Every structure is written in C-alpha cells, then in structure tokens.
Amino acid sequence: MSLDGFSMSPLVDELNQKLAGGRIDKVFQPNKNTIIIWIRQPGETYRLNINVNPEHPNINISSQLIENPAAPPVFCMVLRKHLEDGRIASIAQYNMDRILFLHVDVRGPGGIIVSKKLIIEIMGKHSNIILVQDDLIIDAIRRIGPDVSRIRQIAPGKHYLLPPGQSKLNILTEPATQFAAKVQATCSGLLVKAIIATGQGIGPITAKELVWRAGFPEKINVENLDEADWKSLIKAIDSIIAPMKELAIFPTVITDKNNRLLGIAAFNIEHLGVSEYHIPHHFPTMSAAIDFTGRLSIRYTPPEKDALSKLVKHELAKLEKKLLIITDELSLACKADEYRKSGDLLMTNLHQKTPTANQINLPDIYSEFPDQNLRTIDIDPTLSLLENSQQYYAKYNKLKRAQKSLALQVSQTKQELDYLTSIEIALDNAGNSSDVLDVRNELVIAGYIKHSKKQRPAAKHSRPLKLLSAEGLEILIGKNNYQNDEITFKLAQLDDIWLHIKDFPGSHVLIRSGQLPIPEDTLYLAAQFAAYFSKGRNSSNVPVDYTKRRNVKKPSGAKPGFVTYTAQKTLYVTPDHEFIEKMLKEQEKG
DSSP states (O other), X not given: OOOOHHHHHHHHHHHHHHHTTOEEEEEEEEETTEEEEEEEETTEEEEEEEEOOTTSOEEEEOOOXXXXXXXXXXXXXXXXXXXXXXXXXXXXXXXXXXXXXXXXXXXXXXXXXXXXXXXXXXXXXXXXXXEEXXXXXXXXXXXXXXXXXXXXXXXXXXXXXXXXXXXXXXXXXXXXXXXXHHHHTTOSSBHHHHHHHXXXXXXXXXXXXXXXXXXXXXXXXXGGOOHHHHHHHHHHHHHHHHHHHTTOOOOEEEEOTTOOEEEEESSOOGXXXXXXXXXXXXXXXXXXXXXXXXXXXXXXXXXXXXXXXXXXXXXXHHHHHHHHHHHHHHHHHTTHHHHHHHHHHHHTTTTSOOOSSSEEXXXXXXXXXXXXXXXXXXXXXXXXXXXXXXHHHHHHHHHHHHHHHHHHHHHHHHHHHHHHHHHHHHHHHOOSHHHHHHHHHHHHHTTSSOOOTTOOOOSOOOOOEEEEOTTSOEEEEOSSHHHHHHIIIIIOOTTSEEEEETTSOBOOEEEEOTTSOOOHHHHHHHHHHHHHTBTTTTOSSEEEEEEEGGGEEOOTTOOTTOOEEOSOEEEEEOOOHHHHHHHHHHHHHO
C-alpha cells in the first residue's frame, strides 16, 4: 500500500521545500527496485529514496541506510553520468496523479545548462523510474518492450508518453460543490467508487474517509443520497481540503497489531478508528510517515507465521506422544532378562512334573540362597516345561531385538523433538517475512510441508542479527538454523567465542574477538542473547556454554543448526528483556 495522489501533493511540497536548488552529490542503487540520491544543501545532505517495489512503491526523504553493492548496476551508472553535480530545479506532480517529475539542470559542454527529467511513476506493479531529456528516454530502471506493451514502450531512444489519463477533477482546485455535483452525476453505484472515479489522485483511503466524515456507511450507494446528504458530503470535502490548502497536514499511518499497514494519508484517518486492532501513528512530515511504512514492510510478520507455528506445535505433540509410547515399550523390553531367567529356571527343572495350575514355584538360582527363595513363574499347563521354557526364550529374543530398535527410535525421536523445538524457537525469533520464509523452506526440505516439484525452496536466506557491545565488539546471533550454520561455519574465525544455551535448542551466538581478550561485560551480554533467543527466554539463572569456535563441530549428515562442542565453560545469566529489546530496536533503526 502506498500514498494516493491526493496525499502525495503535500509530499511534493515538502520535497520542493527541502530539495529545490540542491546539488546532486551521489547516486546509489542498492537493489533492483531502489534508487537513492544524495542531495547537498547548505549545511545538510538529504537522501531521496525512490522505491519502485511493486508491493510498496514510494518516494521520500529517508533516514534509513541501505547497504550498496560493490559494483553499481548499469542504470545507476547512467544516472551518475547524467545527473551527478546537477541542480534540482523543482519537483512537480502530474495532475494530482502518482507521477512526479524531478527537474534537474546539468551543466553540459561549453557550460550550457541542459535540463533533464527523472520521472517517477508510483503505480503498483507498473512503477518505474525513467530518465528523460527533450522527451526522449535515456534509460529506465525497468524497460518495457513491444512484447509487453504495443502502445507505451519504455526504452532508450523512445519518446516518453504519459500513461493514459482520464477526465477527472482536482479536488484541491475545484469548488467542493462542483466536485460533489460531478459525483452525483454518476447516478448509481457505490459512493466510494464514484468519488474515486471523479477525483484526480483519489484512492480508496481518501474516498472512504470522505464517506465516513459525511456520516454515511461505507457501502452506501449514490442513488440513496438526498439533498441533505449531498450537503454533508460537501462539508466532508471541505474538512479535508482546507487543511491541505493551508499546508496544515496531519501525516498518519494506521497499522494492525501485527504491524500490517492498513492506511497512510496526509490527514487523520478517522474511518479506521482507534482500537485494539487499528493503531494510529502520527508524524511531523510525509517523509517520516513513509519511512515508517518502509520499516513496517521489514518488521511485518505475515499470517503464514501463525500457520507454521500451528504445524510445528502439532508435529511436536505427535512426537511427544510417540516418545511416550516407545519409552514405555523400551521399559518393557528392558525386562527381557526376566524372561530369559524364567526360561533358565524351567530348563533346570525339566525333571519335574508339569503342574495342572498356571503357575509353578521353583528355586531361584539367581538369588544368593536359591533353596530359600522361590520364584513364581507363569506357565501354560497344556504345554510341557520344555515348551514353556522355549516360549520364554522366544519372548526374550524378541524383546532383546526390540530393545535395540526401540533405543534407536527413542534417540531419533528425541533428536527430532530437539530439531522441531529449534524450528519453534526460530519462528518465535522471526521478525520479518524473510525470516519466516527461511523457516518454511527448512520445513519443506525436512519433509514437514509438501511442495510442488516445480517449486524449489529459495536459496537466498535472511541475515543473522548483528550488534555491537559497549566495548565495540561485534556480536552475531542466528535467529534460525540456516543463520546458525552461517555464523558458526562461514562467518566465524577459529578463535572467535561461540555461545549456546546448555542442553537445550537455541540460537548460536558469536563474539568476533579478532583474537583479543573478551571483556567480561561483552561475554555476559552475548550469553544473555543466547538465553533470550532460546527456550530459556523467560527463565532465570540460565546456563550458557561458551567455547572457541575451533571446538565446535558439525557431525556428518546432521540437520541444520545441529552441532557438538567441547572444552566449554558455563556461565549463568538472567535475560534482561527491557535492555535486550531496546538494543534490538536500535539495531533495527540503524
């Protein structure tokens, strides 16, 4: 979800106020969807973030720092060649639509000023960034060939054509009465849709807000409004456009409790209300509001996390039930020697007559005083003592074979329980959709989730947490098994300090020591992270083992995240939730 054209209007005012006249210092392209332009003004440098990700396209002055690739992409090089050292003349919005023109004056050969335009089209899956001079396209972040569109092609050397437009009214310049009359002229259908069809750049959030402020239900139809209702709509229009005209905006973002974006606008979004499920956030500028939504897209945990958690809990319950059954069977199998002893006693007393009862008392040769201790043995009176003895030996041999099999099953089931518990912890730790996708892919590979043969789990994984201790040492934390393997066997040096909660599944934590002594406070902090990202999160005096990375091994064929280690020491910590969560929030902002 992104801004509609109506709420983009004050954003354009903000961009002009801060960026017009500024010099383009640097251009970066951190990924295939994003261009970042550093614009220098006297005493300050701004970062203009242009993102054409189809799911969340936007443009704003951003405080976020994004890592750039070592080699800039081709389009980035084109922008550097044509725009760096240029001056921003102005930023303009086309017809209240989500199309912005960044006018840049560049000094050409002989000192002649050449005007170029960076056109930003914020249009969902059709979003694009296009560099134009004299209406000819120099290049674009997404080239559109004739195989995609025969009417509007975006490619070097082609004439730039605006997207097909519609005859709509500008709600900021047209009198509210005239705008309402145009809406009324649609005669029928949902009022929300009629408002969208009438106004330039008006999206669902603005249209629903107008309907709400007029006092109508969201699903009301145009034909159901009387004269008094139309007056109410005119008042609602005035209540929104008056502050906009005076630049008295109220940038607002609404999220749900799972950090999912529900709405963003330049006004207070009253129709979504304030409740347990709708949480408002207010900001001083539109750029700050958009920056916040960008972070939401990282923090938002998709609904699939709940589904995966239910799956893992279900599998854990099945394994716990299985373990209980086979543990009971193993306990029974461990009594195999009792059957052998019964068989032996019968064999040593074959000379006795088979009793007619179903039990026989025989001297216990396995006791210290056989003549004084009798053992009662169940028998089948229809069989001879030899045949009864053979039955006991058969039971003994069967249980002895089962004992080995059951002991192996118990061990394997416990390992699988530990593994699934590590998956459960990884889901608890998952703070974004990429983390959740990692866990899902691991469950697919492990066979807990079926997938189409055409679908292959993604090879690219989310990144481990990276923090700095007060002493300046880097601490890495694996939030899932992929990340655990990465920090332990790819990122770690042999003399780095490795930590893990003792005897339970949890995150691998690494202190990158650079062969230097580890300060006690850093070691204690890392141990707190090891406890926090484990089943010991809510416990006190949690035992955490630590050792050098060189002492950590991964057995051949082991599941992701599973290791063995030696030469460890143990310290006991109680996770300080408030302090840890504050550090994690600061890391997220950074």
